[in-house]
Amino acid sequence: MTAVLEVKEVSKVYGAGAGKVVAVDAVTLGLSKGEVLLIMGPSGSGKTTLLSIMGCILRPTSGEVRVAGKMVTTLGEEELPDIRKNHIGFVFQAFNLFPSLTAAENVELVLRLKGYDRKKIKAQALELLDKVGLVKRAGLYPADLSGGEKQRTSFARALAGDPPIILADEPTANLDSRTGREVLTLLRTLAEAAGKAIAIVSHDPKAEELAHRVVFLEDGRLKT
Numbered sequence: 001m002t003a004v005l006e007v008k009e010v011s012k013v014y015g016a017g018a019g020k021v022v023a024v025d026a027v028t029l030g031l032s033k034g035e036v037l038l039i040m041g042p043s044g045s046g047k048t049t050l051l052s053i054m055g056c057i058l059r060p061t062s063g064e065v066r067v068a069g070k071m072v073t074t075l076g077e078e079e080l081p082d083i084r085k086n087h088i089g090f091v092f093q094a095f096n097l098f099p100s101l102t103a104a105e106n107v108e109l110v111l112r113l114k115g116y117d118r119k120k121i122k123a124q125a126l127e128l129l130d131k132v133g134l135v136k137r138a139g140l141y142p143a144d145l146s147g148g149e150k151q152r153t154s155f156a157r158a159l160a161g162d163p164p165i166i167l168a169d170e171p172t173a174n175l176d177s178r179t180g181r182e183v184l185t186l187l188r189t190l191a192e193a194a195g196k197a198i199a200i201v202s203h204d205p206k207a208e209e210l211a212h213r214v215v216f217l218e219d220g221r222l223k224t
């Protein structure tokens with residue numbers, strides 16, 4: 001199967017001289033439509049750095065990144081936001097919701113930033129919240145949502161614009177076990193029913209059960 005996201009020999013070096021850290025070391029990896037790929041590894045092994053490179057949030061020091069067959073490593077800074085907007089939804093561990101906006105408004109904000117037609121945004125936000133099973137809670141503020149509901153809201157936001165690739169960094173780290181399983185099941189459904197290509201970073205044994213494929217990072221290197 002052809003990968004919708006490919007990294008080839010990517011490395012990331014932070015700092016220089018004695019304080020230099022090789023966070024990701026010559027990693028080659030592909031992510032295909034319809035799969036949930038789990039990236040595991042101890043703390044500090046480079047998982048967040050690798051996921052950020054895959055999400056075009058961070059540039060590698062060396063190596064290539066291709067999104068939908070297009071080489072992005074050679075693109076200018078001004079072209080990267082479009083690649084992210086059209087291809088990638090990112091879910092963060094800490095949810096990153098705006099506390100003063102309702103769940104629906106949090107999603108609407110992203111749709112607005114992505115340049116969607118203002119008249120359609122309210123309906124689209126509700127549609128996205130419906131996809132993650134949260135439409136009934138759309139009018140609530142983050143403080144009134146459970147951890148799982150907050151994480152679902154951040155998934156709804158990541159789905160805005162229907163990106164083919166979803167990347168999630170420790171999406172269950174702040175959730176209880178049952179809610180974590182719900183969120184992981186949702187990811188698997190998004191891969192299998194909607195054909196999304198999904199990569200998640202997690203230590204969660206439940207993620208291992210639900211993923212189609214697991215890779216391990218150690219000191220920035222992919223273990224085989």
Ligand SMILES: Nc1ncnc2c1ncn2[C@@H]1O[C@H](COP(=O)(O)OP(=O)(O)O)[C@@H](O)[C@H]1O
Pocket residue numbers: 014015021022023041042043044045046047048049050
């Ligand atoms: N912005 C940064 N500047 C310097 N070092 C960093 C930075 N981000 C991460 N690192 C270092 O890179 C290594 C990998 O970090 P990270 O990708 O966050 O690993 P993980 O997500 O697996 O815990 C660690 O040694 C970490 O201290």
Ligand SMILES: [Mg+2]
Pocket residue numbers: 047048049
């Ligand atoms: Mg991390």
